[in-house]
Amino acid sequence: MRTLERIGTVVSSGFIAPEQARLVVHAPDAAAEVRPGQFAMLDCTPLPASSDAAGGILPKDAAQRAPFLRRPISFCDADRVAGTVTFVFRTSGTGTRALSRLRAGDRLSFLGPLGHGFALPETGTLVAVGGGIGVYPLLLLLRDARAKGLGTVAACGYRSPALAFLLDDFRDVSDATCFASDTGGLDFAGHAADAFADLLSRGLPGPVSVATCGPAPMMRAVAARCASSGIPCQASLEERMACGTGICLVCACKVKAAASGEAEYKRCCTEGPVFDAQEVAWE
Amino acid sequence: MSAPVDLSVRVGTLSLKNPVIAASGTTGFGREMADVLDLSRLGAICSKGVTLEPRRGNLPPRVAETASGMLNAVGLQNPGLDRFLEEDLPFLLGRGTAVVVNVAGNTAEDYQELCRRLDATGCDAIELNLSCPNVKEGCMAFGSTPAGVRALVRAVRPLTRKPLWVKLTPNTGSVAETARAAEAEGADAVSLVNTLLGMAVDARTRRPVLRNNTGGLSGPAIKPVALRMVHEAFQAVGIPVVGMGGIMTGEDAAEFLLCGASAVQVGTAGLVRPSAFVSVADELADFARETGCSRIADLVGALRPW
Numbered sequence: 001m002r003t004l005e006r007i008g009t010v011v012s013s014g015f016i017a018p019e020q021a022r023l024v025v026h027a028p029d030a031a032a033e034v035r036p037g038q039f040a041m042l043d044c045t046p047l048p049a050s051s052d053a054a055g056g057i058l059p060k061d062a063a064q065r066a067p068f069l070r071r072p073i074s075f076c077d078a079d080r081v082a083g084t085v086t087f088v089f090r091t092s093g094t095g096t097r098a099l100s101r102l103r104a105g106d107r108l109s110f111l112g113p114l115g116h117g118f119a120l121p122e123t124g125t126l127v128a129v130g131g132g133i134g135v136y137p138l139l140l141l142l143r144d145a146r147a148k149g150l151g152t153v154a155a156c157g158y159r160s161p162a163l164a165f166l167l168d169d170f171r172d173v174s175d176a177t178c179f180a181s182d183t184g185g186l187d188f189a190g191h192a193a194d195a196f197a198d199l200l201s202r203g204l205p206g207p208v209s210v211a212t213c214g215p216a217p218m219m220r221a222v223a224a225r226c227a228s229s230g231i232p233c234q235a236s237l238e239e240r241m242a243c244g245t246g247i248c249l250v251c252a253c254k255v256k257a258a259a260s261g262e263a264e265y266k267r268c269c270t271e272g273p274v275f276d277a278q279e280v281a282w283e
Numbered sequence: 284m285s286a287p288v289d290l291s292v293r294v295g296t297l298s299l300k301n302p303v304i305a306a307s308g309t310t311g312f313g314r315e316m317a318d319v320l321d322l323s324r325l326g327a328i329c330s331k332g333v334t335l336e337p338r339r340g341n342l343p344p345r346v347a348e349t350a351s352g353m354l355n356a357v358g359l360q361n362p363g364l365d366r367f368l369e370e371d372l373p374f375l376l377g378r379g380t381a382v383v384v385n386v387a388g389n390t391a392e393d394y395q396e397l398c399r400r401l402d403a404t405g406c407d408a409i410e411l412n413l414s415c416p417n418v419k420e421g422c423m424a425f426g427s428t429p430a431g432v433r434a435l436v437r438a439v440r441p442l443t444r445k446p447l448w449v450k451l452t453p454n455t456g457s458v459a460e461t462a463r464a465a466e467a468e469g470a471d472a473v474s475l476v477n478t479l480l481g482m483a484v485d486a487r488t489r490r491p492v493l494r495n496n497t498g499g500l501s502g503p504a505i506k507p508v509a510l511r512m513v514h515e516a517f518q519a520v521g522i523p524v525v526g527m528g529g530i531m532t533g534e535d536a537a538e539f540l541l542c543g544a545s546a547v548q549v550g551t552a553g554l555v556r557p558s559a560f561v562s563v564a565d566e567l568a569d570f571a572r573e574t575g576c577s578r579i580a581d582l583v584g585a586l587r588p589w
Contacts, residue, residue: 004319004557043555065531068502069348070555111557240344242353243554246315248308249331249357250346265339265360270315 004245006030007047010106011084017165019091020133021100022076025108028083034075036141037117037211037236037274041070041244042087043109044095046102067095072241072269074137074213075113077169088136088166114244118234118274120144124207125151125175127199129222131192131214132158137236139166141211142173151175151205157192157218161185193221200229211274212236216282223277233277239268246270254281288571289578290564292326294523294545295471297407297446299326299381302579303536303564306527306550307332307385307410307450308357312371313378316557323379324561326546330367330375332387332412335396337363341417347483347492352502352529353551354481356417356495359387364397368404376405383448387412389420391438402443409445411435411470414452414477416499423477426452429464436468448525451475451516453505458512459519466520473516474525474548476509501551503529510542517543517584531559533566540582 008027016022030040045065073096077086091097102108118141120126126145128138135156142152152173157180158164164186170177180188180195188195192214200208212222213236226233239251252265253272256279263281266272290301304327310316311331322328340360347354361367367384375382384406386397394411401409413426413435425431426449436449449465451458453476462473478499483492491497509528517524526544530536531552539547552559571579 001321002318064351065503065555066351067348068351068555069353240346242346242355243309243557245319245557247311248346248355248554249311249340249360250343250355252340252343252345252360265343 003029004111006110006112008085008108008110010102010104010108012104013100013102015100016088017163020088020165021091021096022086022088023099023102023108024084024086026084030113031078031080031083031085034078034085034113034140035117036144037074037137038113038115039072039074039244039273040087040110040112040114041241042073042099043070044098046098047107047109067098069242070111070244071095071099072244074236075140076136077140077143090133111244115269115273116271118211118236120148121150121207121209121232123150124209125153125204127153127155127196127204127208127210129155129192129196129210129212129214130157131218134214134236135166135170137213138211139169139173142170146173153177153199153204155180155192155196155199157181157195157214158186159183191218193218193225196222197225200225210234212277219277220282223280223282227278234274235277235280236274237268237272237280241269244269254283255279256281286577288568288576289580290568292546292580292583294525295446297381299546301326301564301567302540302546303560303567304329304383304525304546304548305553305560306548307412309550309553310560312367313375314371317378319557320560324564325380326564327381327383327407328375328378329383329410329548330371330385331361332359332385332415333361333364333367333397334359334387335364335393337361337366342494344492344494347498349481349483349500349502349504352500352504354483354493354498354500355478356493356498358417358495359415364400368400372404372406381407383408383410385410385412385450387415387418387422391435393421394435394439395442398439398443402445406445408448408471409443410448410450410474411439412450414450416452416454416478416480416497417495423452423454426461427455429460432461432464433468436465436470440469446471448472448474450477452477453508453512454480459515462516462520466522470522472523472525472545473520474527475516476505476512476528479505479508501529503531505529506535510538513539513544514542514586530563533563533568533570536563536567537570537582540579541584541586543584543586545583
């Protein structure tokens with residue numbers, strides 16, 4: 001029987017940029033198991049330090065959960081030696097703000113690792129194209145790609161240099177990086193998709209494959225550029241979730257069926273969040 | 284070590300090893316949960332709603348969080364009866380627990396065909412979904428009035444010998460009346476409540492959060508309403524009542540039993556805590572032990588109203 005519910009201990013927490021919180025959590029089993037592109041459902045309800053209840057909710061408190069649902073957060077990084085996983089997320093609502101208030105020593109209940117992540121190619125260069133908070137799952141992807149001996153390139157786009165994060169982390173795991181900003185001031189003035197097209201036009205050691213995560217218009221542009229060049233492209237999608245485990249069917253993503261080419265709904269949490277970008281029915 | 288608690292209950296002719304049933308739509312067809320949960324520990328598993336034809340479901344967003352609960356508007360996404368009978372039901376039947384098949388349709392003929400074909404299978408009971416609030420036709424359109432319930436149950440009752448449970452909606456004038464209508468036409472049990480029709484609004488975009496505009500509210504937010512309605516239905520009918528609505532803990536389940544439920548269904552709790560489907564039964568046994576109750580069935584209807 002697979003373990004879904006796990007309890008980790010927060011090693012460190014803090015903000016890496018305005019509204020961008022980072023949690024490093026000691027959870028050796030999850031660190032060993034996680035594959036790039038997977039996510040966890042984090043429980044935002046504070047957990048009593050002494051509780052060892054599975055799932056982390058004391059029975060008497062269960063009905064008082066606030067916020068009620070867990071939050072899907074992608075794994076940004078993992079240290080298999082130290083047994084830690086890193087989550088970085090935007091504090092956009094009550095749940096993520098509660099998570100950002102966790103401190104070293106606090107315990108955190110989560111489900112995961114969950115979902116179908118990125119597949120690593122066998123050879124060549126992996127280009128990761130991320131926009132905004134979409135860059136987060138790409139860090140672990142590039143780390144694992146490099147460990148496998150692949151060439152690694154990061155093209156990350158941000159609104160402005162002040163809102164650019166994890167630049168040194170991406171430099172650490174990449175042979176080459178191109179950081180783009182809508183307002184200039186970094187390597188490239190413009191969107192991540194344009195930075196990616198620029199990188200491609202200058203030539204990369206092949207075969208090239210692409211992984212992308214970020215705003216849908218950006219991923220759509222990256223997918224279109226890849227399709228026209230015959231480059232395989234994987235895209236990580238996002239949809240509101242409740243369970244994260246494939247049972248509630250609320251996180252429907254429109255994807256073309258392999259056989260008929262007809263658009264159908266697949267579960268972002270289970271069949272995704274990473275899909276073949278050419279199968280995604282971009283809205 | 285105190286004496287073991289007898290957790291077995293009966294819903295009409297159907298015996299369950301414990302009173303906790305996984306509610307429709309919260310364990311799919313069992314497959315997704317089978318490798319993380321010992322399904323044989325469930326009193327029964329109720330399938331995701333099955334329709335005659337495959338359904339794609341509603342456009343996303345399909346979910347909105349609320350205070351102590353959530354709204355969903357999935358819209359009965361399911362692979363249809365043929366694939367259910369071929370692939371999903373055989374899997375469910377092999378899990379060592381009772382299987383209740385939840386069925387939904389647009390017309391009385393849809394429900395008739397579903398019941399006729401399920402009668403020939405090994406399922407333990409059929410739950411008529413007369414209460415899904417997220418589809419344009421059928422379901423709640425039948426279940427919201429006593430006349431609708433009466434017509435539908437009358438149409439299907441002669442077509443199956445399986446225990447027939449009628450899942451009632453709280454979105455009605457009197458749940459006592461709809462429960463009586465189900466009983467009068469030969470239903471074996473009523474199960475209630477399905478979700479309460481609700482809405483979430485994004486004030487900044489001036490849009491409903493759900494693409495379907497409205498959705499079904501579930502979770503602890505609806506428990507007080509559900510308890511009241513289970514109690515009303517229990518007083519109104521002689522057939523068993525299966526109670527649900529916001530059960531998170533064993534003690535919550537005990538409250539429903541006391542209000543008259545012969546068994547309970549756990550749904551939304553399992554979405555935030557997959558082990559809830561079994562932990563509720565464990566906690567119910569603990570509750571019984573603590574309160575000196577050796578047979579859980581003794582709690583059914585034992586509420587002492589003022």
